[in-house]
Each structure stands twice: as C-alpha cells, then as structure tokens.
Amino acid sequence: MSTTGNPETTARRRGRRPAGQDTRTALIDAARAVFAENGYDGATVRAIATRAGVDAAMVNHWFGSKEGLFARAVLELPFDPHELMETLRDGPDEEFGERIVRTFLTRWDSAGGGVFVALIRSVAGHEQAGHVLRDFFQNFFQHVLASVGSDQIPLRTTLCASQLVGMGMIRYVAKFEPLATTEIETLVAAVAPNVQRYISGDLG
Amino acid sequence: MSTTGNPETTARRRGRRPAGQDTRTALIDAARAVFAENGYDGATVRAIATRAGVDAAMVNHWFGSKEGLFARAVLELPFDPHELMETLRDGPDEEFGERIVRTFLTRWDSAGGGVFVALIRSVAGHEQAGHVLRDFFQNFFQHVLASVGSDQIPLRTTLCASQLVGMGMIRYVAKFEPLATTEIETLVAAVAPNVQRYISGDLG
Numbered sequence: 588m589s590t591t592g593n594p595e596t597t598a599r600r601r602g603r604r605p606a607g608q609d610t611r612t613a614l615i616d617a618a619r620a621v622f623a624e625n626g627y628d629g630a631t632v633r634a635i636a637t638r639a640g641v642d643a644a645m646v647n648h649w650f651g652s653k654e655g656l657f658a659r660a661v662l663e664l665p666f667d668p669h670e671l672m673e674t675l676r677d678g679p680d681e682e683f684g685e686r687i688v689r690t691f692l693t694r695w696d697s698a699g700g701g702v703f704v705a706l707i708r709s710v711a712g713h714e715q716a717g718h719v720l721r722d723f724f725q726n727f728f729q730h731v732l733a734s735v736g737s738d739q740i741p742l743r744t745t746l747c748a749s750q751l752v753g754m755g756m757i758r759y760v761a762k763f764e765p766l767a768t769t770e771i772e773t774l775v776a777a778v779a780p781n782v783q784r785y786i787s788g789d790l791g
Numbered sequence: 792m793s794t795t796g797n798p799e800t801t802a803r804r805r806g807r808r809p810a811g812q813d814t815r816t817a818l819i820d821a822a823r824a825v826f827a828e829n830g831y832d833g834a835t836v837r838a839i840a841t842r843a844g845v846d847a848a849m850v851n852h853w854f855g856s857k858e859g860l861f862a863r864a865v866l867e868l869p870f871d872p873h874e875l876m877e878t879l880r881d882g883p884d885e886e887f888g889e890r891i892v893r894t895f896l897t898r899w900d901s902a903g904g905g906v907f908v909a910l911i912r913s914v915a916g917h918e919q920a921g922h923v924l925r926d927f928f929q930n931f932f933q934h935v936l937a938s939v940g941s942d943q944i945p946l947r948t949t950l951c952a953s954q955l956v957g958m959g960m961i962r963y964v965a966k967f968e969p970l971a972t973t974e975i976e977t978l979v980a981a982v983a984p985n986v987q988r989y990i991s992g993d994l995g
Contacts, residue, residue, distance in 0.1 A: 704915065710965050711912045717965040724967070745961055745970035746981055752965070753957015757949055761914050761921040761956070763928070766949035776995025777950055781985040791980025 611649045613639040618660035632656075654726075657719045661709065672730050680735040684783030685775055687731070691751055692771045695759065703759035724748040735787050746785040754778060815853045817843040822864035836860075861923050865913060876934050884939040888987030889979055891935070895955055896975045899963065907963035928952040939991050950989040958982060 617639035621630045632653050636643040650656035675686050695703055710717045728744035737743055754774075757763045766774070821843035825834045836857050840847040854860035879890050899907055914921045932948040941947055958978075961967045970978070 707911065707960075708915045710960075711908065711915055717967075720965055721967045741969050742973065742977075742981065745967045748965075748967055749957040749961040749970065749982075750954055750985070751957070752960050753953040753955070756911075756914075756956050756960060757953040761924055761952075763921075763925045763949045763952055765945050766953065769946065777946070777989075778953075780995070781954070781988060784985060785981075791984070 607649070610639070610641050610645050613641060614645060614649060614656065615660040618656050622657060622661050654719050654722050658723055661719075671727060675731070676734075680787065681783065682779075683731055683735060683786055684781075685779040687747075687751070688754075688779045688782055689771065689775045691755075692758075692774060695755060696771065703755045707756060707760050720752075721748075724751075732786060737787055739790060742790070743785050746790075747782055750778065750782055750785065811853070814843070814845050814849050817845060818849060818853060818860065819864040822860050826861060826865050858923055858926050862927055865923075875931060879935070880938075884991065885987065886983075887935055887939060887990055888985075889983040891951075891955070892958075892983045892986055893975065893979045895959075896962075896978060899959060900975065907959045911960060911964050924956075925952075928955075936990060941991055943994060946994070947989050950994075951986055954982065954986055954989065 614635065617635050618630070621635045621638055624630075625634070630653070632646045633643050635653075635656065636646055639645075646653065646656055650659060671690065674690060675683065678686055706720070710720055724747070725744055728747050729740060732740045732743055754766075757766050759767075769777075818839065821839045822834070825839045825842055828834075829838070834857070836850045837847050839857075839860065840850055843849075850857065850860055854863060875894065878894060879887065882890055910924070914924055928951070929948055932951050933944060936944045936947055958970075961970050963971075
C-alpha cells in the first residue's frame with residue numbers, strides 16, 4: 588500500500604512537491620484499477636482522478652495526458668516522451684541515434700528487465716496497450732525526425748520502433764546471449780548507426 | 792480433429808508421402824499435448840512419438856529435432872532453419888540481408904499475423920519458448936554468418952534477431968502504421984541494409 592496524504596488537500600496545493608508526490612502515487616494506483624476495470628478506451632481521466640480523490644488537472648500536471656498516465660501506471664515505461672526529448676535535445680543531429688540507443692538501454696537496464704517484459708506482455712495481450720506504445724513512439728520520434736528535417740516521418744518512426752522494441756525483446760524478454768549482457772557502449776556502437784539510418788539515412 | 796490413419800501402419804511405411812502426412816499431423820497434435828503437460832524440458836521425443844502412435848525416428852524425419860517439432864507445433868513458426876538456409880543460399884553474400892528480410896516477411900505475411908503473435912506470447916510467457924527461438928536464430932545465423940566469413944558470430948546473431956523480431960513485433964503484434972501494411976519490397980529496401988550491416992558490416 589502506498590502512503591497517501593489527504594487527497595482533497597493535496598489537490599488544492601497544486602505544484603507543492605511533498606504533497607504532489609502523494610497525488611502522483613494516488614493517481615498511479617487509481618489508474619491501474621480503472622484501466623483494469625474499464626479498459627483503455629473506457630477509462631476517463633475524470634474517473635481516475637475521482638478514484639484518486641484529486642482534481643482531474645493533476646493528471647495533465649503529472650503525466651501530460653491519459654496516454655502518459657497509462658504509460659507510467661500500466662506499461663510501467665520509466666519515462667515519458669516529453670521528458671525524454673529534453674534529455675536528447677543536446678548534441679549533433681548525426682548522433683541522435685547514439686543518444687537514443689544509449690538512453691533507452693540505460694533507462695531500461697536501471698528499471699530492470701521486468702518492466703520491458705510487462706510492456707511486451709501488455710502489447711501482446713491488449714490492443715489498447717499497443718496503441719499507447721504506438722502513441723509514445725509517434726510523439727517521441729515526430730519530435731526527433733522533425734528536428735533533423737527528415738522526410739517519410741511515419742515510416743521512419745515505425746522503423747526506429749522496430750529496432751528499439753526488438754532490442755528490448757532480445758535483451759530483456761527472450762534474453763539471448765550475448766546481447767542480453769553486452770555492455771551498453773558496445774551495443775550503442777553496434778545498434779546506433781542502424782537507428783541513425785532510420786532517422787536520417789536513405790531508405791532505398 | 793485431424794484425420795489420421797492407423798498410426799502403427801503409418802510408422803512402418805516410413806518415407807511414403809500420403810501416410811507420412813498423417814504421421815506429421817499426429818506428431819504435431821501429440822507434441823502440443825505433451826509440451827503443454829510437461830513443459831519443454833520435460834517433454835521427450837519418445838513420449839511424443841508414443842502419444843502419436845508412431846516411431847520416435849519420425850520426429851527426426853519430419854522435424855529434424857525436438858526443437859524443430861516445438862517450433863512447428865507450439866511456436867507455429869512456418870519454417871525450420873535447415874529448410875530456410877536452402878532457400879537463402881542462392882545469391883551474392885552482400886545481398887544476404889535482402890534475401891532474409893524478403894523471405895521472413897513473405898512467410899510471416901502468408902502465414903497471417905496470428906502466427907507471430909502466438910510466437911511472441913509464447914516467448915513473453917514461457918522461458919523454454921525463448922530458448923527455442925534462440926536456438927532457431929542461432930542455428931540459422933551461424934550458417935549464414937559462417938558462409939560469409941563474419942567475425943563476432945554470437946553478437947551478430949543476436950543483433951540480426953533483434954531487428955527481425957522487432958520488425959515482426961511492429962508489423963504483426965503492435966501493428967504500427969505504416970509499417971504494418973507497407974509493401975514487402977519497400978520494407979526490404981528500408982530494413983535489409985541494416986540487417987546486412989549486422990551480418991557483415993563494421994560493428995564499431
């Protein structure tokens with residue numbers, strides 16, 4: 588059980604950190620319950636906020652959107668696209684692939700393989716989990732690809748997703764050696780040029 | 792229910808096609824039951840053959856090995872590594888990636904996405920299914936990589952697996968557009984150079 592303060596009070600103290608973390612935890616707990624009961628499409632931001640006893644605006648404040656909340660609460664993705672773009676914006680365009688592969692591996696490794704396994708089980712079992720994963724990659728790569736001026740953004744987005752999801756599948760779910768335990772920088776050197784080609788290279 | 796002839800008679804007519812197809816079907820049915828009851832490690836070729844009412848040699852004759860039978864019966868992979876290598880041997884080494892991507896997409900497309908979804912569910916849910924998938928890729932890519940004289944065969948094998956499994960995940964399981972419905976030759980042009988780099992390129 589998580590320790591939550593008085594949620595009504597919390598909702599009024601918008602933006603104050605200590606109470607806010609309680610709000611965030613309460614929203615994640617409520618979201619897990621409401622998504623499980625009603626499915627992704629049937630779950631409303633209002634219903635989740637009511638269950639958590641906080642204002643609906645707190646969902647946007649803490650998670651950006653219903654998708655962001657689902658990504659955190661159900662898919663257990665350890666980041667959201669907006670936060671991720673902030674991290675990746677610094678550096679040359681031709682090294683975007685390198686920064687992306689390094690960041691994904693570092694976050695997924697530190698979150699433990701179980702997070703990625705849960706994500707893949709969700710996607711294999713529930714259509715709506717696949718939609719959220721798609722929205723996540725779309726939001727994220729639209730920013731990346733627009734910022735480097737690439738053409739064919741939708742195809743490039745899904746090609747990048749194929750390599751990153753596949754890398755996660757082999758490293759965390761199927762656990763094929765040596766990729767499952769290869770050092771991050773060795774994998775970055777091996778995989779990043781392929782992701783970079785999907786971002787800005789000639790697709791033939 | 793499959794139509795099987797008298798299995799004892801079938802077993803004695805080894806190598807005769809019409810009866811053989813019944814043997815093959817009986818083995819697949821028996822394998823599904825025995826793998827489900829005993830798990831991958833607990834299931835023996837002898838137990839499966841006994842359940843099917845045929846000689847244990849029929850498993851090697853039709854499926855090459857216990858792994859091959861599991862791949863067909865449980866993972867529903869529409870091919871086995873030996874058959875696949877025959878198909879792919881013809882052509883220049885530098886186009887191996889192209890032939891591989893085209894062949895996988897063509898087979899998986901024609902088998903329907905459901906086959907790949909079942910495969911990923913097996914891998915996400917059962918450790919032994921992951922081992923069989925690993926063995927499949929290892930057997931297959933060891934032949935490919937040895938025939939083109941590549942170094943770092945284990946790492947290259949798992950890198951190739953990451954791209955092919957990821958492509959299958961996005962096209963058949965998560966169904967991200969446009970990759971889910973992109974024409975095969977467009978995808979071959981986009982993905983094959985990346986697989987080729989994993990086969991014979993500089994890994995950094």
